Amino acid sequence: MSDLSKIESELRERSSGQCELCTANPGASVLQVEPVAKVDADHSIWICETCGPTIEGGELNGQDWFCLQDSIWSEVPAIQVVTWRMLHRLGSDSWAQDLIEQCYMEDDQLEWAKAGLLATSDDPGSTTAITKDSNGSELLEGDSVTLIKALDVKGGGFTAKRGTMVKGIRLTDDPENVEGRVNGMVLVLKTCFLKKA
Numbered sequence: 660m661s662d663l664s665k666i667e668s669e670l671r672e673r674s675s676g677q678c679e680l681c682t683a684n685p686g687a688s689v690l691q692v693e694p695v696a697k698v699d700a701d702h703s704i705w706i707c708e709t710c711g712p713t714i715e716g717g718e719l720n721g722q723d724w725f726c727l728q729d730s731i732w733s734e735v736p737a738i739q740v741v742t743w744r745m746l747h748r749l750g751s752d753s754w755a756q757d758l759i760e761q762c763y764m765e766d767d768q769l770e771w772a773k774a775g776l777l778a779t780s781d782d783p784g785s786t787t788a789i790t791k792d793s794n795g796s797e798l799l800e801g802d803s804v805t806l807i808k809a810l811d812v813k814g815g816g817f818t819a820k821r822g823t824m825v826k827g828i829r830l831t832d833d834p835e836n837v838e839g840r841v842n843g844m845v846l847v848l849k850t851c852f853l854k855k856a
């Protein structure tokens with residue numbers, strides 16, 4: 660028996676076959692609750708075809724999530740962790756906020772829950788990637804930056820000196836590049852060579 664089918668049979672037993680989040684639909688697949696310390700049933704939940712895509716980052720609309728009021732009190736840490744993250748995504752609803760405050764989780768469990776939240780917000784599918792300068796400060800459209808390294812502008816016939824100020828940068832689709840005007844030329848600048856002014 661492979662590890663995964665062993666996990667699956669453990670989960671089927673734990674859940675009595677029902678989705679462990681909504682408990683309304685029969686479960687359909689194993690969801691590993693990332694980041695997983697260990698691939699086992701304790702770090703996985705058994706979920707239905709409706710909850711699955713939503714947990715993975717799909718739209719929250721079209722389903723009521725009051726089931727979370729029950730699943731947050733689950734004795735299974737992985738179910739609590741997934742519920743907690745869903746509540747955070749529902750954040751603006753006051754009942755979700757209340758549950759987040761009421762629920763109790765061990766410190767390491769809370770760490771686990773939070774780690775997953777970060778993973779979701781870094782997902783380029785759900786939010787646009789943040790453009791950062793060489794110090795990790797966020798760069799925004801229209802910011803001014805200075806070059807921390809001399810830049811040889813091929814085709815421009817000049818070298819932009821270290822410390823050159825570039826005003827009014829434009830962000831690009833690539834978080835590692837911005838556009839800025841140097842000596843009247845629009846250049847693509849690598850953010851690792853820039854410092855927010």
Ligand SMILES: [Zn+2]
Nearest residue numbers: 678681707710
């Ligand atoms: Zn479900």
